[in-house]
Amino acid sequence: MFSVSPLPGVFTLIVAMLATAPTAQADTNPHEKLKEHVRDIVQKVKAAPTAAKKRAILDEKLRGMIKALNRAEQMANLSSQDQNGIDALRTRLQEKLDELHGQNGYDAVPAGQLNSFADYVQQDFEQANTITISVTSALLILLLIILLV
Amino acid sequence: MRLPDAATLAGAGVLIGLLVLCGGCRSVVPVPPGSEEEMSSTAPLQQRIVVLVHGDASYLYHDTDGTSHQADTETLQEAFAAARSMSRAEIFIFHQRPHDRLLGLFPRDDGTLYHFRRGRLQHQRTYDQNRERPLSAEAALLRTHRAAGPDSSLFTAALYYGHAVPERPRPGYHRSRPDLPFGVPDLTEGLERLSATGTFDAVVLSTCNGGTPTTLATLAPHTRSVLAAPGDLHLSYVDADLLSTVADVTTPSTWTRQLAEEAFTRLTDRVATAVTLATYDTDRAGAHAQRMARRVSPDTSTAPTGARLVDCRRVLGDRVDTTGVRAWHRPARFGPQADQETHSGWGCLPEQ
Numbered sequence: 001m002f003s004v005s006p007l008p009g010v011f012t013l014i015v016a017m018l019a020t021a022p023t024a025q026a027d028t029n030p031h032e033k034l035k036e037h038v039r040d041i042v043q044k045v046k047a048a049p050t051a052a053k054k055r056a057i058l059d060e061k062l063r064g065m066i067k068a069l070n071r072a073e074q075m076a077n078l079s080s081q082d083q084n085g086i087d088a089l090r091t092r093l094q095e096k097l098d099e100l101h102g103q104n105g106y107d108a109v110p111a112g113q114l115n116s117f118a119d120y121v122q123q124d125f126e127q128a129n130t131i132t133i134s135v136t137s138a139l140l141i142l143l144l145i146i147l148l149v
Numbered sequence: 150m151r152l153p154d155a156a157t158l159a160g161a162g163v164l165i166g167l168l169v170l171c172g173g174c175r176s177v178v179p180v181p182p183g184s185e186e187e188m189s190s191t192a193p194l195q196q197r198i199v200v201l202v203h204g205d206a207s208y209l210y211h212d213t214d215g216t217s218h219q220a221d222t223e224t225l226q227e228a229f230a231a232a233r234s235m236s237r238a239e240i241f242i243f244h245q246r247p248h249d250r251l252l253g254l255f256p257r258d259d260g261t262l263y264h265f266r267r268g269r270l271q272h273q274r275t276y277d278q279n280r281e282r283p284l285s286a287e288a289a290l291l292r293t294h295r296a297a298g299p300d301s302s303l304f305t306a307a308l309y310y311g312h313a314v315p316e317r318p319r320p321g322y323h324r325s326r327p328d329l330p331f332g333v334p335d336l337t338e339g340l341e342r343l344s345a346t347g348t349f350d351a352v353v354l355s356t357c358n359g360g361t362p363t364t365l366a367t368l369a370p371h372t373r374s375v376l377a378a379p380g381d382l383h384l385s386y387v388d389a390d391l392l393s394t395v396a397d398v399t400t401p402s403t404w405t406r407q408l409a410e411e412a413f414t415r416l417t418d419r420v421a422t423a424v425t426l427a428t429y430d431t432d433r434a435g436a437h438a439q440r441m442a443r444r445v446s447p448d449t450s451t452a453p454t455g456a457r458l459v460d461c462r463r464v465l466g467d468r469v470d471t472t473g474v475r476a477w478h479r480p481a482r483f484g485p486q487a488d489q490e491t492h493s494g495w496g497c498l499p500e501q
Contacts, residue, residue: 031207032209036217113482117483120482123210124481126211127210
């Protein structure tokens with residue numbers, strides 16, 4: 001009768017889990033998830049059948065993200081770096097909201113340009129230094145966006 | 150309890166070894182094979198190019214149909230393609246990956262060197278970055294592997310791809326080592342280490358906010374010409390494959406100008422955000438970069454804020470000197486600067 005010791009199997013499993021742990025962590029990077037969230041919004045805007053619907057989606061999602069940033073500030077004791085990062089991000093999001101509706105000196109985005117505007121929102125978000133928000137704060141913001149938006 | 154026999158332990162050892170090896174290989178971007186035809190050049194070298202690709206942060210971006218791209222990986226692929234096609238160049242491509250530990254204990258190599266000469270891949274190896282002395286590990290590899298012959302006989306250029314480098318060192322730049330400060334003085338020191346003469350013919354900052362008076366004043370003693378963005382630059386960057394379009398150019402200002410023109414055309418085709426690129430001939434622009442740097446608000450914040458730079462003319466008025474500067478500008482299609490049709494090529498923090 002051939003007997004098999006469970007030790008190598010268990011040992012191998014532990015080693016494999018430890019070795020792949022950083023990969024799993026990288027896959028759930030909240031900064032990247034935030035970018036993916038914005039990408040999903042933009043694709044949803046583009047798929048919407050009417051300009052009114054596109055505008056409504058952008059309005060709802062931009063407001064939701066600003067609300068999440070505000071809530072994150074209230075809930076966490078942020079470092080000055082994170083505070084600066086959140087302030088900058090909120091400013092950029094508020095600009096988009098203002099332009100969407102033609103507030104605070106902006107002309108409202110014309111109905112025929114809402115898809116292009118959505119591309120602009122995404123590109124501006126991706127090139128903004130969301131890098132400066134720590135992983136912990138980015139994770140908190142992400143969770144709040146999922147809950148609130 | 151029965152102890153495992155020698156064969157079992159040996160098997161487990163082999164498995165661990167394989168995992169260690171695979172772990173070490175993770176994130177190393179493979180070089181596609183080249184054709185024999187591309188590898189037959191014996192022409193004398195005329196360019197030595199160093200491409201530095203920072204990958205220790207979030208470099209994810211999406212194109213307009215929602216497809217995901219990793220800016221660092223994509224830049225490497227573009228640089229490989231250019232290097233394969235440049236028969237009279239030696240190209241060192243460094244990928245600065247996140248710091249990582251196997252099993253959370255053992256540090257792993259966090260950099261990869263790809264060394265091409267005359268279109269042929271000469272070396273591909275991982276190495277350990279020394280972030281406390283930026284680019285010192287890369288400089289040592291360059292000294293070890295570069296072709297014989299002085300830098301003075303070649304056109305030399307360095308291209309840096311990454312997020313905006315802070316004007317003054319501050320923590321947070323490297324995602325895996327957020328405690329370590331990094332800034333333009335560190336990058337400049339690193340570039341000095343990389344060059345045998347301490348000076349490059351051309352430097353490209355494919356980053357946001359590279360074209361500021363302070364950054365140019367710091368870089369100017371170490372390069373003859375600079376290509377940089379005086380504001381935001383989309384993560385799709387100055388395409389590295391464009392290096393092949395300037396493979397025969399050895400005049401610094403012509404090299405940066407042609408590269409800027411090509412990159413500007415591509416960027417304006419694919420993004421709705423502002424595209425502003427500028428070239429700076431440092432023998433003429435260096436002095437007034439210093440003068441302007443003394444007049445603008447110093448970037449002393451403890452963290453990059455993501456604040457948009459504005460054209461320095463909005464801060465300094467007619468004290469902005471554009472001698473030796475050439476700018477390419479297309480305003481954003483939307484946003485607060487959408488009506489700004491021209492740009493001086495100098496980016497400044499807005500006045501509070």
